[in-house]
Amino acid sequence: MSVSLDSLASGRRAVNRKNNRDAILDAARDVFAEIGYGGTTVRDIIRRTNLASGTFYNYFDSKEAVFNALSEEIGTELRQLLRDVRQRATSFDGFIEAMFLTYFSYYANNRENYMLTRSNRGRDGMNEVMQGPQVHAGFAELSDDIRQAIAEGVIPQLDVEFLTASLGGVAFSILDEMMEREPLDPEAAEQFATLLSMTGVRGNGG
Amino acid sequence: MSVSLDSLASGRRAVNRKNNRDAILDAARDVFAEIGYGGTTVRDIIRRTNLASGTFYNYFDSKEAVFNALSEEIGTELRQLLRDVRQRATSFDGFIEAMFLTYFSYYANNRENYMLTRSNRGRDGMNEVMQGPQVHAGFAELSDDIRQAIAEGVIPQLDVEFLTASLGGVAFSILDEMMEREPLDPEAAEQFATLLSMTGVRGNGG
Amino acid sequence: MSVSLDSLASGRRAVNRKNNRDAILDAARDVFAEIGYGGTTVRDIIRRTNLASGTFYNYFDSKEAVFNALSEEIGTELRQLLRDVRQRATSFDGFIEAMFLTYFSYYANNRENYMLTRSNRGRDGMNEVMQGPQVHAGFAELSDDIRQAIAEGVIPQLDVEFLTASLGGVAFSILDEMMEREPLDPEAAEQFATLLSMTGVRGNGG
């Protein structure tokens, strides 16, 4: 008897713990997206929750900590998708194309994460254009891909860091433009990004 | 004693008014650059000044107002430079090239304004990738230029908004990369940006 | 599994109850000594224990309650020692001497209790120079002894309360001084305390 009770208890507790953590994360995601990281207060977050103020601190140490958890979540998700792309890629062109499409599609399908990412940009000491640690890691992987493509003679010997930054810049800026349009069209965004990146303004696009 | 001072006032006041305003702007520029917009308090700003806290409000309504004034200053300066470029341009290629060089050189020569611009990115409600009202205006002009180039058949019929955003994105991201290098090399940055923008990765660069 | 444990419970529980209570008391003694009564939190105490926070309240009602239990423990121990002294005493001089020696030796041998006593002094509403209820009780007994000594003509007719307080004050202040010296020398402390108390500065000491 007491065995089953105990195991029930611990099970329920674990579930509840998970639920509460998720509730906080969900609330935080919304608030950050709505009023930005800087403007968000811990009170704003818990207010959107059934929890008491103190409960927040059972799960996260600070506002920054929740934010990092969210960033990590998105970054990990996105980076995994991009790794899958990398593995399936058979050509550099196809790789870049798939990367852009994956990237734009991800945010098209997760608008709240897009909003969060934008609010990210405002964190103090986080003013690298929009680079949390996750983005940084993603860029490092991209740099490696570029280096390899250069080594294999697939693309010319360009400045790797400049190119990495540029591709990121193109992705970010087109993402912002795409998110303002209705309906969302990740394919169109991808096509433009690919075209510009691969052949430039002079390319046979249009 | 203060009576004689008073009698000098009318002339001196105008000067002083300008001086005080400038003192606040200078202090603000430094503080924003150092500790970011979010972290900066009005007290931080006036502390770097000989003025009293209340005096701040004789010149600006709020922290945001000083920031906007600074942004406007930079934006106006930069936009004027870019207009000069536009007027002197004889070809689209030359125009883009000169735009990039002017842009990179400006920040290379005004590091504190670069820092300020970065801190800008973090403002709440200012999370458009990097768009203060000035940047917005600058982008509008660039869009016009692009539209005209398309109309004249100088470049293919690309999506104007996407292209404008992309050029901005490339500029911003390469700027960040450039500012981390020593020595600062605006020419190298310009060459890369131009090459990528005009001919893409596939271009005969390297 | 837990069923068989349950059947052992009735015997084991009593043991465990004692163990847990002692574990809490031990932890509390250390923490109070280290960071003082005011700074100590209930969490600090249970953290040094294998127990859960809620368990604390199965044994004590509050931080104050543990503290009182510890005080009582020390007070009871010390008072018992002093009662033994009283019983063995054959003269007032010998009584005082033995009292001091017992007192100083006790704390020399139980430094953590000394630390605890010091932290005691800081309790709110416990600001009588150094008087927990135990000390109060001890003082009452000492007052009786003094009264009796006066009645028996062994010592002059001094103000009993003043004298009791003074002997306590001398004891406390010399204890503090003694505890700062290395090595601890309760005999020296006792000799000084006795000399001063019995014959004053003018005594033939030195």
Next chain:
Amino acid sequence: MSVSLDSLASGRRAVNRKNNRDAILDAARDVFAEIGYGGTTVRDIIRRTNLASGTFYNYFDSKEAVFNALSEEIGTELRQLLRDVRQRATSFDGFIEAMFLTYFSYYANNRENYMLTRSNRGRDGMNEVMQGPQVHAGFAELSDDIRQAIAEGVIPQLDVEFLTASLGGVAFSILDEMMEREPLDPEAAEQFATLLSMTGVRGNGG
């Protein structure tokens, strides 16, 4: 005109500043005395004042800072009195006697400072029986006096630190006892303290 206005202004300001500071100190003195240092909150202090909460921090950095200011005030006052005593003293006996009388009288006439001193005892890290920095300094001076008296052969070669501590202990403990009596009788307290200190229990008192 503007001169007189200006000087009036700065004068009034200074007065007001002084008044506010004093108001805070007075309120703090009362609260500390009533509910002890540990239990006192900054809010408790400003609540007894007409000032706003933020105003507190225009004058003091923290609760500790006000307390230190008060302690210093009392300590300085008392030490000055004791220095006067020292200068007027013509014999060691007379010196000790006058010291005790001054000490007891001071607190008899400043009950709120007595209460404050008692609350002092409870500060964390301030658990030396009741020694703020002021008391410490006072003790150092007393030690010097004792050393000199020994050097001059006026009193036997006693352990100076023990004796200093003991005189302090006697003073403190008798003070506590005295303050509980009605009416306050500093002379009686002084006589007892002097008698005990100089001739001990065996003295010809009573």
Next chain:
DNA sequence: CATGAATGAGTATTCATTCAT
């Protein structure tokens, strides 16, 4: 117009205590 003290709403965080399991 300059001053700088006063204001008081606002925020992060802690902690003793409760209570469902």
Next chain:
DNA sequence: CATGAATGAATACTCATTCAT
């Protein structure tokens, strides 16, 4: 009886802004 998550009251301190001088 043990557990430890949830609670929410409480506190210190900051800061933009006002306003009397």
